[in-house]
Amino acid sequence: MKFKDYYAALELERDADGDAIKKAYRRLARRTHPDVAKEPGAEERFKEISEAYQTLSDPEKRQAYDDLGRHRSGEEFSPPPDWESRFWREGNRQGSQPGSQPAGQEVDLADLFEQMGFGGSGGFAGSGGFGGTGGFGQQAGGFPVRGQDLEVIAELTLEQAAQGSEVAFTLSVPSCRADGGMTREPRSGTIRVPRGVADGERLRVPGRGGPGHGGGPAGDLFLEIRLKPHPRFRPLGHDLYLELPIAPWEAALGAEIELPTLTGTARVSVRPGMRNGQKLRLAGKGLPRRKEGAGDLYGVIQIVMPEQIGDRERELYRELAEASAFNPRPSFEGAPTHG
């Protein structure tokens, strides 16, 4: 079994009192909770924090944890010989020993503490379960318990979203062994994501979550769609945005331009007199929608200047400057007026 340093997870000293543990949990949970924090790694950090809190906030579990001794995080260790007899209630483990799991089946410290029959643990037990954590605390007793809901993030390219795609996933799911003990098993599968999904969309597959217990129904599988950044297109719902660079003379005179779409190319006419930021819309060239039709493709005009210009170009610009009566800064003239 691998050791986890619950005090370090909560950024606490080992002599911290119950109040300090609660404060540390609340402070860290507020910063890392998956519904609040969007930073990479926040979700994993939140799992560590809630796991640590669930054990340290319960005085008996904390005592049991402290009696495991000090080890480095990730270090392989075995509980002291009399540890189980001191902390397990009769009947809770149904004969299996923490160190006696069959070879190849990893026992997780969190699962071990979750199984301990120490009564209520203070109202904060995480149950929602991102990526297949929690939600498994009430397994004993023979009454029907619904299986765990699983959450999977499916990362797709724009092309995959447009065409539909098979997505593979792997989760670590807690499950009961035949001897009543608990283990984590990798659960992998594939799911067919239909065409027409958009970034941030959530899909539900009823009955494809963790298995139920005691005749209870299976949980659901929740899929969150994330579109990978594309070198060219930026998605917004089912619309796609494309930066469309044009030369100053194309902006002034108009042009026929071939621009890339998700599936090929399209020719568009740029009207004379285009300004920066103006959009050209190509109807139906965005991402396909679920039922019918597709979003639009927008080309956003960016007038770009050549980094270097030749003598002839400079001469023409001078000629243009002399010939033109255009004033780009009329707003600078006179006293400013409000409203």
Add this chain to the structure above:
Amino acid sequence: MADDPLIPTDDDDSPVALEELLVASGLAHEEVSELIQFGVFQLAGSGISWCFHARTITLARRAARLRDDFGLNTPGMALALTYLERIEALEARLQELECQLPR
């Protein structure tokens, strides 16, 4: 698994019954009722039995997580959900504007 039905949770054509919402979220009947009163959950249609827009499942699961992980009561859940919705709307607007800026 390839042929399982995927139900979009933002599709108003796939309404969710109260019982399904309770099971999928872990919220209690009383909590759902209060969240309707706060205006966070909206009923779909006006039938005798309660029915919700599919996206309510996402909201309800989030509410249950906030309740369990922060010990929030129903007014707290309603407030947090309202702010999170507002943040998401602002993020969507920001994304829309960023799409139109040069990289």
